[in-house]
Each structure stands twice: as structure tokens, then as C-alpha cells.
Amino acid sequence: MINPFFKNNGPFKLIDLLKELKINQIEKINNSFINDIKDLENSKINEITFFHSKKYKSVANNTKASFCLTTENLKDELPNNCKPIIVDNVLVSTSIIAAKFYPDSIDDGFDDEVQEISKTKYNSSVKYGKNVLINESTIIGSNCSIGHNTIIEKNVSIDDNCSIGSNSIIRNALIKKNVRILDNCIIGKHGFGFFPSNKFNVRYPHIGIVLIEENCEIGCGSTIDRGSMSNTHIGKNTYLDNQIHIAHNVKIGENSIIAGQVGIAGSSVIGSNVRIGGQAGISGHLKIGNNVEIAGGSGVIKDIPDNSKVMGYPAKNIREFLKDNK
Amino acid sequence: MINPFFKNNGPFKLIDLLKELKINQIEKINNSFINDIKDLENSKINEITFFHSKKYKSVANNTKASFCLTTENLKDELPNNCKPIIVDNVLVSTSIIAAKFYPDSIDDGFDDEVQEISKTKYNSSVKYGKNVLINESTIIGSNCSIGHNTIIEKNVSIDDNCSIGSNSIIRNALIKKNVRILDNCIIGKHGFGFFPSNKFNVRYPHIGIVLIEENCEIGCGSTIDRGSMSNTHIGKNTYLDNQIHIAHNVKIGENSIIAGQVGIAGSSVIGSNVRIGGQAGISGHLKIGNNVEIAGGSGVIKDIPDNSKVMGYPAKNIREFLKDNK
Amino acid sequence: MINPFFKNNGPFKLIDLLKELKINQIEKINNSFINDIKDLENSKINEITFFHSKKYKSVANNTKASFCLTTENLKDELPNNCKPIIVDNVLVSTSIIAAKFYPDSIDDGFDDEVQEISKTKYNSSVKYGKNVLINESTIIGSNCSIGHNTIIEKNVSIDDNCSIGSNSIIRNALIKKNVRILDNCIIGKHGFGFFPSNKFNVRYPHIGIVLIEENCEIGCGSTIDRGSMSNTHIGKNTYLDNQIHIAHNVKIGENSIIAGQVGIAGSSVIGSNVRIGGQAGISGHLKIGNNVEIAGGSGVIKDIPDNSKVMGYPAKNIREFLKDNK
Numbered sequence: 001m002i003n004p005f006f007k008n009n010g011p012f013k014l015i016d017l018l019k020e021l022k023i024n025q026i027e028k029i030n031n032s033f034i035n036d037i038k039d040l041e042n043s044k045i046n047e048i049t050f051f052h053s054k055k056y057k058s059v060a061n062n063t064k065a066s067f068c069l070t071t072e073n074l075k076d077e078l079p080n081n082c083k084p085i086i087v088d089n090v091l092v093s094t095s096i097i098a099a100k101f102y103p104d105s106i107d108d109g110f111d112d113e114v115q116e117i118s119k120t121k122y123n124s125s126v127k128y129g130k131n132v133l134i135n136e137s138t139i140i141g142s143n144c145s146i147g148h149n150t151i152i153e154k155n156v157s158i159d160d161n162c163s164i165g166s167n168s169i170i171r172n173a174l175i176k177k178n179v180r181i182l183d184n185c186i187i188g189k190h191g192f193g194f195f196p197s198n199k200f201n202v203r204y205p206h207i208g209i210v211l212i213e214e215n216c217e218i219g220c221g222s223t224i225d226r227g228s229m230s231n232t233h234i235g236k237n238t239y240l241d242n243q244i245h246i247a248h249n250v251k252i253g254e255n256s257i258i259a260g261q262v263g264i265a266g267s268s269v270i271g272s273n274v275r276i277g278g279q280a281g282i283s284g285h286l287k288i289g290n291n292v293e294i295a296g297g298s299g300v301i302k303d304i305p306d307n308s309k310v311m312g313y314p315a316k317n318i319r320e321f322l323k324d325n326k
Numbered sequence: 327m328i329n330p331f332f333k334n335n336g337p338f339k340l341i342d343l344l345k346e347l348k349i350n351q352i353e354k355i356n357n358s359f360i361n362d363i364k365d366l367e368n369s370k371i372n373e374i375t376f377f378h379s380k381k382y383k384s385v386a387n388n389t390k391a392s393f394c395l396t397t398e399n400l401k402d403e404l405p406n407n408c409k410p411i412i413v414d415n416v417l418v419s420t421s422i423i424a425a426k427f428y429p430d431s432i433d434d435g436f437d438d439e440v441q442e443i444s445k446t447k448y449n450s451s452v453k454y455g456k457n458v459l460i461n462e463s464t465i466i467g468s469n470c471s472i473g474h475n476t477i478i479e480k481n482v483s484i485d486d487n488c489s490i491g492s493n494s495i496i497r498n499a500l501i502k503k504n505v506r507i508l509d510n511c512i513i514g515k516h517g518f519g520f521f522p523s524n525k526f527n528v529r530y531p532h533i534g535i536v537l538i539e540e541n542c543e544i545g546c547g548s549t550i551d552r553g554s555m556s557n558t559h560i561g562k563n564t565y566l567d568n569q570i571h572i573a574h575n576v577k578i579g580e581n582s583i584i585a586g587q588v589g590i591a592g593s594s595v596i597g598s599n600v601r602i603g604g605q606a607g608i609s610g611h612l613k614i615g616n617n618v619e620i621a622g623g624s625g626v627i628k629d630i631p632d633n634s635k636v637m638g639y640p641a642k643n644i645r646e647f648l649k650d651n652k
Numbered sequence: 653m654i655n656p657f658f659k660n661n662g663p664f665k666l667i668d669l670l671k672e673l674k675i676n677q678i679e680k681i682n683n684s685f686i687n688d689i690k691d692l693e694n695s696k697i698n699e700i701t702f703f704h705s706k707k708y709k710s711v712a713n714n715t716k717a718s719f720c721l722t723t724e725n726l727k728d729e730l731p732n733n734c735k736p737i738i739v740d741n742v743l744v745s746t747s748i749i750a751a752k753f754y755p756d757s758i759d760d761g762f763d764d765e766v767q768e769i770s771k772t773k774y775n776s777s778v779k780y781g782k783n784v785l786i787n788e789s790t791i792i793g794s795n796c797s798i799g800h801n802t803i804i805e806k807n808v809s810i811d812d813n814c815s816i817g818s819n820s821i822i823r824n825a826l827i828k829k830n831v832r833i834l835d836n837c838i839i840g841k842h843g844f845g846f847f848p849s850n851k852f853n854v855r856y857p858h859i860g861i862v863l864i865e866e867n868c869e870i871g872c873g874s875t876i877d878r879g880s881m882s883n884t885h886i887g888k889n890t891y892l893d894n895q896i897h898i899a900h901n902v903k904i905g906e907n908s909i910i911a912g913q914v915g916i917a918g919s920s921v922i923g924s925n926v927r928i929g930g931q932a933g934i935s936g937h938l939k940i941g942n943n944v945e946i947a948g949g950s951g952v953i954k955d956i957p958d959n960s961k962v963m964g965y966p967a968k969n970i971r972e973f974l975k976d977n978k
Contacts (some may be wrong), residue, residue: 108834110781110799110818129436130459133782133800147436148459148477151800151818166436166477166495169818169835182434183495183512186835186872192893198907199889200867215526220512220549223872223894223912237525241518242549243571243589245895245912245930255524260549260571261589261607263895263913263930265948278571278589279607279625281913281931281949296591297607297625297639299931299949313639313949313965314977325640455762456785473762474785474803492762492803492821508760509821509838541852546838546875563851567844568875569897569915581850586875586897587915587933604897604915605933605951622917623933623951623965639965651966 005155005172006102006207011035014067017048020100021093023085034067037098039229048097050229051078052090055285069093092195095204098229105205108190111135111153111171117146129166147183155209156188165220172226173210182220182242187212191225191232191248191266204228206248213237219244219260235272247284259296271306280315293318331481331498332428332533337361340393343374346426347419349411360393363424363533365555374423376555377404378416381611395419418521421530424555431531434516437461437479437497443472455492473509481535482514491546498552499536508546508568513538517551517558517574517592530554532574539563545570545586561598573610585622597632606641619644657807657824658754658859663687666719669700672752673745675737686719689750691881700749702881703730704742707937721745744847747856750881757857760842763787763805763823769798781818799835807861808840817872824878825862834872834894839864843877843884843900843918856880858900865889871896871912887924899936911948923958932967945970 011033018024036047040056043049043065050069051060060068060077068075068082075084087093099106114133117123126140129148139157146152147166155172158164162175165183172188181187190206208227212234218224219242226232227249234246235254245263246252252264253272262276265284270276274288277296282288289306299313312321337359344350362373366382369375369391376395377386386394386403394401394408401410413419425432440459443449452466455474465483472478473492481498484490488501491509498514507513516532534553538560544550545568552558553575560572561580571589572578578590579598588602591610596602600614603622608614615632625639638647663685670676688699692708695701695717702721703712712720712729720727720734727736739745751758766785769775778792781800791809798804799818807824810816814827817835824840833839842858860879864886870876871894878884879901886898887906897915898904904916905924914928917936922928926940929948934940941958951965964973 107815109779109797109815112779112781114782114800116782127435127438129438130440130442131457131783131801145435148440149457149475149801149819163433163435167475167493167819182515184510184836184873186894189834189872192871192891192911194891196907196909201869201889201891217527219518220515221510221547221873221895225894237527239518239520239527241571241573242512242551243547243569243895245893247893247912247930255522257522259518259591260573261587261913265911265930277609278573278591279605279931283929283948296609296627301948453761453764455764456766456768457783471761474766475783475801489759489761493801493819508841510836543853545844546841547836547873563853565844565846565853567897567899568838568877569873569895581848583848585844585917586899587913603935604899604917605931622935622953 005209006105008036008101009103010101012100017097017100018085020096021087023087032066037094037101037229038065040065042230045081049082050090050094069097091204094229095195095202098205098207102205102207105190105207106203108171114151114153141177173212175212176214178214179212179216181218184221185218186223187218188224188226191228193228193248193266208232208249213254222246241278253290331535332431334362334427335429336427338426343423343426344411346422347413349413358392363420363427363555364391366391368556371407375408376416376420395423417530420555421521421528424531424533428531428533431516431533432529434497440477440479467503499538501538502540504540505538505542507544510547511544512549513544514550514552517554519554519574519592534558534575539580548572567604579616657861658757660688660753661755662753664752669749669752670737672748673739675739684718689746689753690717692717694882697733701734702742702746721749743856746881747847747854750857750859754857754859757842757859758855760823766803766805793829825864827864828866830866831864831868833870836873837870838875839870840876840878843880845880845900845918860884860901865906874898893930905942
């Protein structure tokens with residue numbers, strides 16, 4: 001379930017996708033149709049995936065995809081069911097193919113189909129403030145409230161007993177029961193992902209969503225970007241304080257507590273029962289284990305195993321840090 | 327004056343409060359009524375207070391409260407006028423009692439009683455922008471202005487010559503003369519305070535307010551949370567830059583200057599004439615003296631005496647830091 | 653082009669300006685009129701400038717201004733065409749003179765002349781959301797869109813193909829072609845600049861604008877303050893992520909990439925092709941060269957030459973930092 005919302009324009013013939021990449025021929029090509037593009041873990045038969053870094057070797061070994069955009073160096077990690085398509089730049093090629101399947105996922109214009117909630121079917125079932133705008137395709141459960149000036153754009157589902165504050169904007173998000181999103185949040189815009197290019201950077205598609213599990217709280221002024229090729233995920237009963245930034249593809253486990261002004265860069269995976277102090281930063285593509293404590297102000301630049309307590313920049317064992325800094 | 331706004335549902339019989347805590351008997355119990363719950367410093371006769379850490383020993387020694395939620399280890403610090411009530415977890419018990427006195431102080435729903443300012447008594451006395459929403463119980467002095475889309479929810483008093491920007495939300499706040507609050511601020515929501523619990527954290531009451539003294543300026547996108555059992559307090563002529571987060575119960579003195587993106591964690595007390603550089607962070611429950619300078623980007627994790635200049639993480643004497651980091 | 657928008661109330665007689673500074677006489681005074689006040693670099697004949705720090709010696713040597721507010725110690729750096737006016741505090745005097753030329757540039761009240769865009773000439777040429785407010789003097793090119801609840805106040809020009817998100821506020825800004833400003837941004841408010849004074853700080857004028865060149869992207873919740881005596885400038889194709897703070901007078905070059913929660917303090921100049929990781933902070937009045945990489949979480953407190961990679965706090969050579977922190 002990485003893209004329940006974006007319209008998939010496929011299937012496409014593989015040969016047509018290859019033309020987009022300016023690849024004229026490939027061995028053993030058949031006429032099969034490709035149904036979708038997904039990450040290594042989630043893709044299935046008759047889908048295409050991508051593999052660009054050794055970091056993902058073990059997932060690549062087990063992918064169910066039929067085809068994979070990759071490099072000469074990495075192709076041998078793929079299983080027999082998955083045929084490599086060798087490209088110069090895996091991420092650029094992935095972006096081109098994803099844009100073909102999901103052309104609406106690149107530029108986030110404002111949703112011009114929202115209307116005043118009083119004019120929608122939610123007029124009586126939702127408790128709402130003044131000037132609330134909503135896309136009528138939104139799904140909202142029972143006993144929910146939405147504060148003043150908040151905008152619920154397309155591709156949003158909100159389960160029972162949720163409370164959304166005022167001045168917030170939500171799009172491309174799936175929000176489970178009993179979640180509280182406070183004021184001034186921006187949930188579900190595309191991530192800060194693009195291919196740098198002199199004069200004119202090229203944005204890449206973001207076909208993931210933001211998935212917020214039951215009982216979470218998201219503090220005021222926080223931003224949670226949706227995923228590019230997977231989802232951004234906040235686990236059950238995890239609480240975020242004010243002014244936090246969660247970048248695209250980040251996953252956070254359950255029962256975690258994240259204090260004000262923390263930033264988590266793209267694609268990092270945080271465990272359950274993790275506590276992160278105020279203003280700490282976590283670099284991208286890291287794995288933070290379960291039951292980890294990260295002291296406020298720390299800068300984490302490498303993976304942290306389960307049950308660790310770290311502090312400093314770069315973050316290290318907290319006792320060691322405090323001893324070194326007496 | 328810690329809670330001029332929240333309705334106090336008391337007084338309650340002490341015996342009934344003890345039932346809430348599942349305490350069946352207590353020595354020397356009498357039938358007196360308890361009027362209120364307050365912190366050690368502010369509580370008076372026939373009120374109940376709480377004492378959970380040695381850090382507050384000297385205040386505990388002088389409390390005027392008649393009863394105090396505390397532990398076996400701490401009870402002997404209380405004066406004779408104050409009878410200890412021994413509990414397993416002081417903060418949880420405090421939370422339960424506070425919720426009994428102030429049930430409205432736990433969940434901050436949006437204020438559904440606000441209306442367009444043009445329809446209120448402030449139509450002619452306040453200069454206001456488009457779509458301004460206000461609770462008619464708000465008190466607003468003369469010569470004030472409120473920008474577009476700003477929401478003044480319940481429990482707010484704004485004195486003369488104040489300017490509130492656009493897109494801001496204010497609740498549970500007392501704002502003195504000549505204060506400027508810029509755009510996109512959130513003032514007075516409850517703090518990030520709760521008792522972590524697997525599957526379902528328990529929020530605790532926030533019966534304090536945000537008190538902003540004369541001549542202050544609060545920059546764009548800042549968040550100032552109201553206090554839990556005391557107030558969050560910004561002293562006279564203190565200026566905050568953009569994107570600052572001030573957590574619950576923080577007190578800042580007069581004439582202080584706080585640069586962009588600074589974060590101050592819960593219950594810390596900052597002196598007067600303090601200068602804090604951009605992105606510095608101050609941990610919770612600290613005491614920063616008067617005339618202190620904290621360099622930008624510093625992480626302060628212990629008390630700082632008057633007249634110090636500190637830098638680094640953990641912040642230390644600035645000369646020492648610069649010598650160590652040449 | 654530092655102040656295309658603010659109304660210049662001049663010219664003034666030099667003798668009248670000196671009276672504002674309580675300077676009764678000056679040698680070689682003539683009756684010439686002063687047309688404007690600008691910084692050392694941009695001022696021309698019959699204009700007044702200011703010179704307050706040796707840091708600006710080389711620019712001072714070549715100023716075209718006819719008069720310069722400065723000190724006894726610095727006056728000899730001025731060329732013959734520029735007569736020094738000796739004052740006790742250069743910045744305070746500059747502020748007084750600037751306020752005389754530009755009285756509207758000190759206090760930013762909300763713009764009470766904005767109106768619903770549907771009632772303006774832009775009703776058909778701009779694609780807009782609900783509740784969009786705009787000052788009719790705004791210039792907007794073709795093929796632009798403006799999201800819900802966004803406010804375009806006075807002194808704004810937006811060129812073709814720009815997209816402005818929802819809940820943003822823009823004033824005093826010149827935005828070139830193909831720029832995307834996302835949700836919840838505040839662009840063009842005055843900077844955090846004032847003269848600290850017990851009981852009542854004195855704000856200084858901000859007569860600069862925010863100038864955003866072609867193809868830029870500004871992330872959600874970012875704040876970009878306008879310049880005081882020069883402009884705040886974002887170069888072509890530079891991308892800013894969410895929750896970034898750019899202070900007044902900052903200049904950023906082309907093709908730079910700045911990740912989430914970065915803060916750049918006042919008057920710093922950043923080169924082209926610079927990459928700044930998340931949460932990094934850059935102190936004020938620094939010069940960061942071209943092709944510099946600054947690791948996430950770094951605190952930069954001195955100039956950085958071209959082509960450097962730095963990390964840490966204080967930021968130093970990245971290899972050195974990583975070696976020292978293994």
C-alpha cells in the first residue's frame with residue numbers, strides 16, 4: 001500500500017518504458033506489460049523496481065519485481081525472477097519511469113477542488129471551525145474535529161476520533177484513529193528530492209503518502225513530507241512536539257517521543273520506544289534501533305543499535321560523551 | 327495569578343480527592359475543603375501542591391500549601407503547615423488532581439465560539455484585517471491591530487498598543503502593553519507534557535497561561551506553549567526572532583534577545599539581559615543567570631551563573647571553548 | 653535597485669539631516685540636497701552612506717557617496733569625493749536618517765489595503781485558491797498560481813510561471829520567473845534588527861527587499877526577512893527545504909541546495925553551488941565561498957573559502973573533523 005491515492009496511468013509495455021530511457025534494445029525482452037513501479041521490497045511480478053546502492057543488497061536479493069533499473073556493478077545481486085535493466089543513473093531513470101506512471105506526483109499545485117466543508121457531506125458529521133476547506137473525496141470517520149482555516153486537500157483519509165488543529169494543510173495522507181494533529185502543520189507535501197542540475201533542477205515524483213498510525217500527536221508547525229517511492233510512516237502512539245521536520249520516506253516506530261525542533265532527514269528508519277531530545281538531527285538513510293535515547297541537540301550521522309543512549313555531534317555513547325566533555 | 331482563565335471546578339473535599347488517587351486513609355485527615363492545586367511557590371492555605379524532586383527543596387521548605395503530594399523520601403522537607411500525602415508517582419497524582427479541578431485544561435480543541443471580529447464589540451475599536459476570528463470574551467485594549475486570518479481564541483487579554491500579525495493563533499495568554507506578535511505564531515497551546523505509556527500516552531493538564539510583558543516582540547513562526555502548573559513568562563522588552571520554540575513553564579527575564587530558531591525546553595528559567603544566538607538550545611529545568619551570553623548553536627545542559635559567556639555543546643566558557651577548538 | 657518599493661520622502665537638505673542627529677555644524681558644509689541613503693557599495697553622488705566597521709574598508713575606499721556617517725577612526729578610509737560626518741554611533745545615526753527618508757520601513761503593520769483576489773484585475777489571469785488576499789498594486793506575470801489563504805501584501809512583483817503555496821504571506825519581495833514558494837512561508841518581513849535599550853528597544857528601518865531569482869524553490873514554513881540597508885538575495889535555481897530561516901541582508905548564490913531547518917544569520921554571503929545539510933547554522937557577516945559543502949548540523953562561525961567541505965561546531969575541514977571524532 002504505497003500509493004493508494006495517486007492514479008496509476010499504467011500498465012505500459014516494457015518496450016515503451018525503455019524508449020523513455022532511450023534504451024533501444026535489451027536482451028530477452030518480451031512484450032509483457034509493466035503494471036507499476038515500486039521499491040525493492042514492495043514490488044511484485046510484472047512490476048519494475050530500482051536498485052542503486054549496495055546498502056539495499058539484502059532486499060534486492062529477495063525482490064519479487066520482474067524488472068529492475070540498476071547498474072552493471074549491482075545487477076548480480078538480483079534474483080533470477082528479476083531482469084536487470086542497466087542504466088547510467090538509476091535514480092534519474094527511476095524518476096522518468098515513475099513520472100510516466102504517476103504524472104500528477106511531481107508538482108504539487110494547490111488543490112483547486114476543495115470547497116467549504118459546510119457545502120460537503122461532512123457538514124453534519126464533523127465538528128469544524130470557520131473557513132475549513134476540504135476535498136469532497138476525503139474520507140473522514142466519526143467523532144472528528146477540524147480547526148479554523150485548515151485545508152484538507154485530495155488523497156486524505158482520516159479515521160475516527162481524530163482532531164486536526166487550525167491553519168494546517170493535509171494532503172496525500174492516511175491518518176488512523178485517535179490522532180491529534182495540532183495547528184500550523186503541513187502534512188503530505190512532496191519531499192525535498194530532485195536531481196541537481198545547473199540552471200534548472202529536475203524534481204522527482206513522490207508517489208508515497210504519509211501514514212500516521214493510531215494515537216499519535218503531531219505538534220504545531222511541524223512538517224511531514226510524503227514519501228517518494230515508499231511511504232513516510234509514523235508508528236502508533238508516537239508523539240511529536242512543535243516545529244519538527246520529518247523528511248520523505250522516514251519511518252518511525254511505535255511509542256516514540258520526539259521533542260521540539262528535531263529534524264529527521266530522508267529515508268531514515270527509527271525504531272520503537274525511541275526518545276529524541278529537542279533540536280537533535282538525524283542524517284538521511286540511517287537505521288536507529290529500538291529503545292534508543294538520543295540527547296537533545298545531538299547530530300546522528302551513523303546507525304545506532306538497539307538500547308543505546310547517545311549524545312553529541314557526531315552522536316556517540318552518552319557516558320563517553322559526558323566523560324570527554326567534563 | 328497562574329490560572330486567571332481556566333474555570334476551577336473546586337473546592338473539593340480532601341477525602342474525595344484522595345479517592346481519586348485510590349488512597350483510602352491518611353493520618354490526621356480532616357474534613358477541610360481544598361480550594362485549588364498550585365505549584366509549591368504559589369499555593370496557599372487550603373490548597374494542595376506537589377513536590378517531586380530535591381531540586382525544589384528550598385521552595386518546598388517554605389510552601390504555604392496545606393497539603394502536598396510527595397514521596398516518603400521528600401516529605402520531611404515540608405514545613406509543619408503542610409501535610410504530606412505520600413503517592414507512588416507524584417506527577418501522575420498531580421495530573422489526576424489537576425484534571426479534577428480543571429477538566430478543560432487537558433485537550434485543546436479549537437475554540438468553536440470564535441466569530442468574525444466584525445460581528446463583535448471590537449468592530450470599531452480594533453484595527454483588523456480580513457477573516458479575523460475572535461472569542462468575544464477576549465479583552466483588547468486601545469490602539470491594537472490584528473492581521474489577516476488571525477484567530478484569538480478563549481482566555482486571552484491584550485493590553486493597549488499591541489500589534490498581532492497575520493495567520494497567528496493565540497489562546498490562554500495575557501499580553502501586556504506595546505507587544506508585537508508577528509505572523510504565523512502559535513501562543514498558548516498546551517505543552518508537550520504527558521505520561522508515556524505503551525499504546526496510549528496520558529496527557530496532563532496545563533492550567534498555566536502564557537504571560538508576555540510590555541514591549542516584547544515575538545518573531546514569525548514562533549511557538550510559545552502555556553504552562554502546566556505554572557505560567558510561561560516572557561519578561562519586559564524581551565525580543566524573540568523567527569521560528570523560536572518556548573516550551574511550557576519557561577520563564578525569561580527582561581531585556582533579553584533571542585535569535586532565530588532557538589529552543590528552550592520545559593521549565594527552564596532564563597535571566598534578564600540574556601543574549602542567545604541563533605539555533606542555540608537550552609535543556610529543561612535549568613537556571614540561566616542574568617547578563618549571560620550564549621553563542622549561536624550552543625547546547626546548554628547545565629545551569630549557567632550570572633555574567634557568563636558560553637559556547638559549544640555542551641556549552642562551556644567561551645574562551646575555553648574557542649581555545650579548545652582552534 | 654535596493655528599494656524599488658519604499659517611498660523615498662527625500663531629498664532633504666544636508667543641514668536638516670544633521671539637525672536630526674543633533675550635529676550643529678560641520679566643516680565645508682554646503683547647501684546641497686541629499687537624495688537618498690544607501691550602503692557603501694550602492695550609494696552615488698548626492699547620497700549619504702555609512703561606514704561602521706573596518707570589515708568594509710575596501711568598499712569604503714571606493715564609495716561614490718557624497719557623505720558618509722562614520723567615526724574618527726574610520727574616516728580616513730573614505731575617498732576625497734566622500735565627506736565624513738563623525739557620529740558617536742554609526743548605526744544609530746544611520747537608522748535615524750533612514751527613518752527620515754523611509755518612515756514606512758520601520759513598523760510592519762499588516763497591509764490593510766489587500767482585498768480578495770476575485771475582486772481585482774488578477775481574477776482571470778491568475779489561478780488562485782480560496783480566501784486569497786492581494787494588494788492590487790502587486791505585479792503578477794502570466795501562468796502563476798496562488799494557493800488558499802495566501803496573502804500578497806504591498807510591494808511585491810511576481811514574474812511568469814510562479815507558484816505560491818497556501819497560507820503564505822509575501823511582502824516587499826521581487827520574485828523572478830518560475831519560482832515555487834511552498835506553504836506557510838513568510839517572505840519579506842523586516843529583519844531582527846534593532847538597537848537594544850533597557851525597557852524599550854529601538855527598531856531600525858528595513859528598506860531592502862527580498863529578491864528571489866529564477867527557478868528557485870522555497871520550502872514550507874520558511875522565513876526570509878527583507879534587508880535593512882541592502883537586499884536579501886536568493887540566486888537562480890537555489891532550492892531551500894522546509895523550516896529554513898534566512899535573516900536580513902543575506903545573499904545566496906546560484907544552484908545552491910539548503911536542507912531543512914538551516915538558519916543563516918544576518919548579512920552573511922553564501923556562494924554558488926553550495927550545499928548545506930539540515931540544521932546547519934551560519935553566523936552573521938560571514939563569507940562562504942563557491943562550491944562549499946557544509947555538513948548537516950554544523951555551526952559555521954568563520955569565513956569558508958571556495959571548494960571547502962566543512963563539518964562540526966565550529967565547522968572545520970570535514971576530514972579533520974571526522975578524524976578527530978572517530
